Amino acid sequence: MIPAITALLVCQLLGEVAARAFALPVPGPVIGMVLLFLALLLRRREVPAELGATADSLLGNLGLLFVPAGVGVVLHLPLLARDWAPLSLAILAGTLFAIAATGRLAQWLLRRGGG
């Protein structure tokens, strides 16, 4: 488990350093994900069992990791009271429109590609 966690942290750290060194607008963990993906591609073998298990347990509890940031809602209660209507409509309609549009587009493009 420790080597796998270390591998994830090394990728994230390299990502954070790259984001700062080259003033990239992309956040470090996203660059870290690309780096790990490239490393797995170059290896051309199955995902190491230990890394796979660690990734699965992290991703299996992904929801928990959003909770502390979500509780931050308490900081913005006055703003939420003022702008609750545009906020809720933008979240609800914006998200559902995006899902409908992306889903249709993706299905159409995937069929055209014969996939």
Add this chain to the structure above:
Amino acid sequence: MNDLAEIWVYLAREPLAALTATLLAWLLALRVHRWCGGHALANPVLIAVALLAGGLLAAGVDYRDYFAGAQFVHFLLGPATVALAVPLYRQLALVRRSAAAAIASVVLGGAFASLAGIAIALALGAAPEVTASLAPRSVTTPVAMGIAERIGGLPSLTAVVVILGGITGAALGPLVLDLMRVRDWRARGLAIGTAAHGIGTARALSVNATAGAFSGLAMGLNALATALLLPLLWALFAE
């Protein structure tokens, strides 16, 4: 015996109480989720956030004090984002064959998601910092917070908006996709991951492995595309 007030001071100062409360709230939320037959609207993130936010307000605890403990959970978001490369690599054969179609749908869908949110907020007269907090709504939380900061939004409001968007997408997304007759698991995953990031991906992973991999791919691609494009577009329109 110690004074109750002294015990309270200890609990409020140490990270242990906030961390324990976060995990307990999460376990309770998972149980409620199971009681409701796993219904999408009984989202464990929403339940845990409501429990903890209510608890903080009732006990008069400052969010910053709470976060000092809960940050140990929050920290794992970074490695978890990196770990998304693993399900992605496992589905490589499928993804590679449909890579061009996937990239095109995610970039266009992600841009549409941002623009739809901005247009609705502007039309209804939301405050500028609220609009800026809404713009990166469909992107995974750590990325969205970074983008919001860049364009003058409030990172913690963004976190909340992103999570509510994720819950909306995870709860109602499958219904919308059924309605639109999107039956291809790859397309369903791409749509959910583009619009509902990690929360949608968590749900997609629990329903279908292919949908989960494509959702993870869409989440990663959309984070990249939105992080690159949104600050540029925002600067263009703000002038």
